[in-house]
Amino acid sequence: MKYTFNNISKFIAAGLLIGGTLSSCTKNFDDYNKNNLGLTDGDLAADGKDLEIFFKTAxxxxxxxxxxGDPNSFQVQQNLNADVYSGYFMSPNPxxxxxxxxxxxTNGWNGETFKVLYLNVIKAVDRLQKNGLDKTYPALGAAAKVIKVEAASRVTDVYGPxxxxxxxxxxxxxxxxxQSDIYAAFFAELDQAVETLKAFDAQSPMTDKIEAIDLVYPNMDNQTRFKNWLKLANSLRLRLAMRIVxxxxxxxxxxxxKALNATNGGLLENNTENFKVTVPTDGTFSNPLWFISKNWADTRINATLSAYMEGLKDPRISKYMSPVEKDPALANVQGKYIGIRIGGDGIDKTRYQKLSALNTEGNTxxxxxxxxxxxxxxAEVYFLRAxxxxxxxxxxxxxAQSLYEKGIETSFGQWGVTSGLSTYLNDNTSKAAxxxxxxxxxxxxxxxxxxxxxxNDAATNEEKLERIITQKWLAIFPEGQEAWSEFRRTGYPRLFPVVVNNSADLIDTKxxxxxxxxxxxxxxxNAAEVQKAIALLGGPDNGGTRLWWDVAKGNF
Known part of the structure; x- marks a missing residue:
């Protein structure tokens, strides 16, 4: 996985432009440097194809x-790091x-998160904004800011500076x-987006190609669409505010x-408002997590997730994962849900791919x-409110109790689980297996x-928080980036550590x-800028150094 473009900071500054499709880290990135497919004012004014391309790309x-059909970029962008470190997934491939x-x-994997942000998100949004999107279609420009903050927040929470x-x-x-300056910038950009989205009404200018452009809130009238973008902006602010608590x-x-104040437009409250990115129907793209599970068998459920869901008798388990495959060697665990320990000893793909996978099989x-x-x-927002x-x-x-329970109820609804909610909410004996x-x-x-x-209203605040975060973790599956960030912030849920730690003592197993x-x-x-970044980080550039908001103390 070799980068063939020049260093990313120079790449950003030079304004090298992206094309209309995304590319994995196995592709030739020189193509991006040769492509001058940029937006012009005419493209925006005339609803040209590039508005659709750049907005969808972001x-x-x-x-x-x-x-x-190549989801390799996502695999190293997230699935072989945050998805594993969150306790959701583990690869049977050693x-x-x-x-x-x-x-x-692995050096060749760990730059993909960084690269994708600048190559495919920030350059797209920057190009749209520099060519007048904020003036031509202000609400769409505000949505682009929300996309940028969402994408960049994930990346700074991987690296720090x-x-x-x-x-x-x-x-x-x-x-x-x-990182403190980056978060300040996020809040300022969300301020701008919220004020613009609050002002949207039926007379506001909007491209007639909006249905082809908006992959997050398609198939609805514009008034509802941009109310949802407003709720998303406020919800994202609440998430980022809690991160720095x-x-x-x-x-x-x-x-x-500010996010909780209803006069600012409200928060995500029901599953029709969830922030999801529709897969284009042209046949070129597919859900990358599905692809690497189904077609490559390169990801399986993490032992931590299967242990919690089995032990808690969680009725969502069959929605999330499949039971172990039928195999004579696994006859004594047929029908059970069993994941793989992170850093497991003796992992080999022939055997371990038979353990619980993402639920991609069956009639539904x-x-x-x-x-x-x-x-x-x-559901995540209800837990944030709790x-x-x-x-x-x-x-x-x-x-806190009513919002905690509403978060669980909303998650059950999201996954189509129609029974067992009351039993689950009142279970005071089951625990992770x-x-x-x-x-x-x-x-x-x-x-x-x-x-x-x-x-348990008599519990300490620390125990109450563990309940909230553990159930939030169960609810936001399979979004491993957010789950890993919240684990680092709070210490919850309690995850199985690696079995084999090959970090040469740079990362503490516990x-x-x-x-x-x-x-x-x-x-x-770009070595000089990296050295400055390490100074801003405040510790060595390795996996054991905490980020700015990741403080080694109790939550209260």
């Missing part, structure tokens, strides 16, 4: 759809027994920003209460080629947590991985 690259899966972080506030403003090398509690409260699979990747849900209520923030809209590897006892583990489901190193391509071509 949406699709948040969770990277790779064209031509990749030579030294890889991200056991903390021997990244180039952001100066991108698109200079022909010089773009410096990295410290341990490092800057006052700013977190200020921004969180939850995941197909056309399943829209889900990036934020109403934590806000627990922290005493204004306008949470209920008690111990893990038994059917192939290798070295990977066995005791239950990661004694936490039960039923709300504390677990905190970030990815900066791109090797940046080291090769």
């Amino acid at each position: 949406q699709m690259a948040i969770y990277n759809f790779s064209g031509g 990749f030579g027994n030294r890889s991200n899966l056991n903390y021997a972080l 990244i180039p952001y506030t100066k991108v698109g403003t200079s022909d010089e090398i773009i410096p990295y920003d410290k 341990k490092i800057d509690p006052q700013l977190a409260k200020t921004q969180g209460e 699979p939850s995941f197909t080629a056309s399943t829209a990747p889900m990036l934020m849900t109403a 934590e806000a209520a627990l922290r005493g923030w204004a306008n949470a809209g209920g008690t 111990a893990y038994v590897d059917p192939y290798n006892a070295k990977n066995n583990a005791d239950s990661p947590s004694a936490l039960t489901i039923k709300w 504390i677990q991985i905190r970030r990815l190193p900066f791109s090797q391509n940046e080291y090769n071509t």
Whole structure:
């Protein structure tokens, strides 16, 4: 997986333009440097094809759809890092027994998250904005800002410092920003987006190609569409505010209460408003998580997720995953749901691919080629509001208990689970199960947590938060980037650690991985700026260094 473009900071500054399709890291990136497919004012005014191309490209690259049936870019953008570190997935493919899966972080994989942001999101949004999108179609320009913040927040939460506030403003090398400045910029951009979206009405200008352009909220009238974008902007603000609650509690409260204030347009409240990116119907693209599970058998369920869902008797389990395959060697565990331990000992694909996979099979699979990747849900927002209520923030809209239970109920509805909710909410005995590897006892583990489901108002705030975050983690599957970030922020849910740690003591097995190193391509071509970024990071450039908001202390 070789980058053939020049270093990314120079790439950003030079304004090299992207084409109309996305490309995986196995493709030739020189094509991007040769392509001068840019927007002109006429393209925007005339609803030219490039408006559709650039806006769709930005949406699709948040969770990277790779064209031509090759989802390799998404695999290294997220599935072989955050999806694993979140406790959701694990690969049965050992990749030579030294890889991200056991903390021997792989240079060729760990720059993809960085590259995709700039190549496919920021350049697309920057091009649209510089060619007048904010003036021509203000609401669409505001939606583009929300996309940019969503995409960039995921990337800064992988690395820490990244180039952001100066991108698109200079022909010089773009410096990295410290993460506190990046978050301040996010909140400012969301301010702009919210004010614009609040002003949208039926007379506001809008392209007649909006149905082809908007992959997040298709098939609805524009008034409803942009009310949903407004709710999404506020919900994203609440997520980011909560992320910084341990490092800057006052700013977190200020921004969180701004999001919660109903006069600003509201939050995601039902599953019709969920933030998901529709898979284009031209046959070129497919859901990349489905692809690498179904066609490559390169991802399987993580042992932590199967242990929690089996132990808690969670009725969503059959929606998320398939039971182990029929095999004589697995006869004693037929019908059970069993994942794979992260960094497991003796993993080989022939055997371990038979353990629980993403539910892509049967008459009603939850995941197909056309399943829209889900990036934020109403259920997540209810859990964010539950934590806000627990922290005493204004306008949470209920008690911590009522919002916690509403989050679970909304998740059940999202997954089409129509029975068992009351039993689940009132279960005060079930807990996460111990893990038994059917192939290798070295990977066995005791239950990661004694936490039960039923709300306990007499519990400490720390225990209440563990309940909220554990259920949020169960609800936002399979969105591993957000789940990993929340685990790092809170310590919840309690995840099985790696069995084999090949980090050479750079990453503590118990504390677990905190970030990815900066791109090797940046080291090769932009070493001076990388050294400045490491100084902003405040620790060595390895997987054991905490990000700015990742504070090693209790949550209260």
